[in-house]
Amino acid sequence: MISRSANSLCYSSTTILRFNTRYICSTSNTSSCSSWNTQLRELAKQGHYQKALYLYPQLLSSGASPNAFTFPFALKSCAALCLPVPGQQLHAHVIRTGCHSEPFVQTALMSMYCKCFLVENARKLFDESTYARRLTVCYNALIAGYTHNSEFCDAVLLFRRMRLLGVAVNSVTMLGLVPGCTVPLHLGFGMSLHCLNVKCGLDGDMSVGNCLLTMYVRCGSVWSGRKFFDEMPEKGLISWNAMISGYAQNGHANLVLDLYREMELKGVSPDPVTLVAVLSSCANLGASEVGMEVEQKIKRRGFGSNQFLQNALVNMYARCGNLVKAQAIFDDMPEKNLVSWTAIIGGYGIHGHGDDAVKLFDQMIDAGIRPDKTVFVSVLSACSHAGLTKRGLEYFDSMEKKYRLQPGSEHYSCVVDLLGRAGRLKEAQELIESMSGKPDGAVWGALLGACKIHRNVELAELAFERVIELEPTNIGYYVLLSNLYSETKYTEGILKVRVMMRERKLRKDPGFSSVEYGGRNHLFMAGDRSHPQTEEIYAMLNRLEDLAKETSERRKIDDDGGNSELVSCARVHSERLAIAFALMNTALGSRILVTKNLRVCTDCHIFIKLVSKIVDRQFVIRDATRFHHFQNGVCSCNDYW
DNA sequence: ATAGGGTTAG
Numbered sequence: 001m002i003s004r005s006a007n008s009l010c011y012s013s014t015t016i017l018r019f020n021t022r023y024i025c026s027t028s029n030t031s032s033c034s035s036w037n038t039q040l041r042e043l044a045k046q047g048h049y050q051k052a053l054y055l056y057p058q059l060l061s062s063g064a065s066p067n068a069f070t071f072p073f074a075l076k077s078c079a080a081l082c083l084p085v086p087g088q089q090l091h092a093h094v095i096r097t098g099c100h101s102e103p104f105v106q107t108a109l110m111s112m113y114c115k116c117f118l119v120e121n122a123r124k125l126f127d128e129s130t131y132a133r134r135l136t137v138c139y140n141a142l143i144a145g146y147t148h149n150s151e152f153c154d155a156v157l158l159f160r161r162m163r164l165l166g167v168a169v170n171s172v173t174m175l176g177l178v179p180g181c182t183v184p185l186h187l188g189f190g191m192s193l194h195c196l197n198v199k200c201g202l203d204g205d206m207s208v209g210n211c212l213l214t215m216y217v218r219c220g221s222v223w224s225g226r227k228f229f230d231e232m233p234e235k236g237l238i239s240w241n242a243m244i245s246g247y248a249q250n251g252h253a254n255l256v257l258d259l260y261r262e263m264e265l266k267g268v269s270p271d272p273v274t275l276v277a278v279l280s281s282c283a284n285l286g287a288s289e290v291g292m293e294v295e296q297k298i299k300r301r302g303f304g305s306n307q308f309l310q311n312a313l314v315n316m317y318a319r320c321g322n323l324v325k326a327q328a329i330f331d332d333m334p335e336k337n338l339v340s341w342t343a344i345i346g347g348y349g350i351h352g353h354g355d356d357a358v359k360l361f362d363q364m365i366d367a368g369i370r371p372d373k374t375v376f377v378s379v380l381s382a383c384s385h386a387g388l389t390k391r392g393l394e395y396f397d398s399m400e401k402k403y404r405l406q407p408g409s410e411h412y413s414c415v416v417d418l419l420g421r422a423g424r425l426k427e428a429q430e431l432i433e434s435m436s437g438k439p440d441g442a443v444w445g446a447l448l449g450a451c452k453i454h455r456n457v458e459l460a461e462l463a464f465e466r467v468i469e470l471e472p473t474n475i476g477y478y479v480l481l482s483n484l485y486s487e488t489k490y491t492e493g494i495l496k497v498r499v500m501m502r503e504r505k506l507r508k509d510p511g512f513s514s515v516e517y518g519g520r521n522h523l524f525m526a527g528d529r530s531h532p533q534t535e536e537i538y539a540m541l542n543r544l545e546d547l548a549k550e551t552s553e554r555r556k557i558d559d560d561g562g563n564s565e566l567v568s569c570a571r572v573h574s575e576r577l578a579i580a581f582a583l584m585n586t587a588l589g590s591r592i593l594v595t596k597n598l599r600v601c602t603d604c605h606i607f608i609k610l611v612s613k614i615v616d617r618q619f620v621i622r623d624a625t626r627f628h629h630f631q632n633g634v635c636s637c638n639d640y641w
Numbered sequence: 642a643t644a645g646g647g648t649t650a651g
Contacts, residue, residue: 111644135644172645273649277650312650312651313650314650315650
């Protein structure tokens with residue numbers, strides 16, 4: 001793959017061509033080179049840029065001389081392959097053959113320079129040209145070039161100048177500008193382009209529509225994006241992909257699956273890009289049934305060798321808890337990249353198999369793969385979940401010393417968690433204070449969580465104060481502190497937290513849980529009665545709660561100081577509805593139950609323990625961060641629950 | 642005959 005990073009110009013040695021200029025004569029022989037031009041055009045059009053570039057020296061050595069019809073295709077090939085060296089040689093040939101005053105050739109040259117990250121050269125050509133300042137295409141090439149080189153200001157300046165001089169704007173101008181508006185800072189400008197696009201009657205162009213759609217979703221305006229998508233006069237595969245990926249990137253995994261179904265119903269057939277987004281959403285939802293369906297589709301459609309999809313499959317199976325399958329796919333991959341390793345390491349980490357995660361990380365290093373910040377997050381969190389304190393600290397230390405990677409907040413929060421769980425609260429606190437950057441909410445939150453485990457009220461209050469400054473509306477932290485107060489029987493504290501929450505008008509956000517059943521995802525909100533099987537679900541809930549009460553009276557199994565009243569009074573929780581639904585549908589035969597966004601409040605935690613005791617089954621329950629494997633009412637991860 | 646563009650994984 002060709003690197004698009006401006007800092008790492010990448011041209012493989014095999015593709016650098018040495019064109020022999022000896023044969024070029026100044027009087028071009030059009031008739032003899034037209035057949036070469038035809039071949040060149042065909043190759044470039046079909047995307048065989050490599051072959052097209054090999055044809056060029058053959059043309060020279062045959063005695064034919066390149067003309068104004070030759071250069072655009074040859075230059076396009078250099079641009080596509082990001083080969084500035086042959087590109088510059090072609091520029092020399094252009095001058096030598098007297099084609100440099102040809103606007104088509106000039107534009108192709110500019111485009112080539114832009115794609116090869118030599119946007120300065122392109123600008124020089126533009127400024128020196130007598131035609132360029134009047135031609136829309138030249139502006140288009142340069143504007144797109146600036147956008148590609150992350151010099152969006154220059155792109156906008158040039159666009160302003162173009163408007164001022166009255167040069168016509170067309171849809172390709174839009175295609176050069178809109179992709180630069182995919183950050184929230186530029187959204188305002190992007191929306192003005194959207195208006196202009198409509199005003200100029202260019203809104204029939206699907207490509208521009210796709211760019212605008214991408215702009216909205218990447219700026220986080222998914223709803224505007226969806227509205228735009230629904231109103232598009234024509235939707236192509238890329239439009240569907242942009243919308244689906246947009247949902248995926250903004251965390252609306254369920255909407256991804258819904259839209260994917262809709263797409264299938266409309267008879268639009270998905271490509272690897274679609275399926276990558278779908279799999280990533282399956283991973284987030286724990287929807288392995290849909291994931292397996294997608295895997296079949298990948299096989300049927302012959303996408304099996306696509307590395308993006310292989311990585312997405314590994315990630316999906318790993319996150320859904322099927323580590324055997326994930327490992328099998330991972331092992332079968334002929335080429336493993338950093339993303340593949342991160343997926344499998346993270347998978348083992350989430351499920352508490354810290355030893356395996358660590359082993360794989362070391363294997364990755366041995367395989368000569370250079371770790372990045374993301375894979376460190378995976379391995380550090382694996383260590384913290386599995387209690388591998390020493391190992392985790394070693395890795396953390398190696399980040400800077402060995403790999404010159406500056407740890408970010410996300411790494412600090414893992415290490416604070418690591419130290420905190422091990423009871424080394426003081427060290428955790430010192431680590432936070434030693435941070436060069438400003439700690440974020442997650443860092444203080446990790447300390448707060450650790451204080452909760454070790455019942456350190458004093459430090460918890462400090463961590464709470466800090467975390468609330470940073471994330472005043474994150475309800476979880478208030479609940480955490482309140483629970484700590486309740487465990488340490490500090491009633492005044494509980495009241496204090498309640499008052500604080502009331503003053504700030506904080507209410508528990510409408511969390512939801514989901515269960516995958518029958519190839520569909522069923523969402524449950526607190527107190528939700530919208531599900532078609534609501535009656536049965538509540539009946540099941542009643543039965544469970546009766547059983548819970550009975551059992552708790554008979555055996556006094558409430559080992560957490562909770563009581564059966566809690567169980568019945570907080571029945572609106574979405575997790576409970578989800579659990580009831582799953583139990584009902586599988587006639588108590590459910591072995592795996594996957595729910596999302598489970599808030600780990602003491603209350604639900606007791607409920608889940610009771611359920612698994614009552615039905616005498618194994619459960620796998622997923623909260624926002626990890627899986628909890630229940631057997632006989634006990635979770636194997638042994639913490640928190 | 643000849644130029645400009647959009648969607649992917651941890």
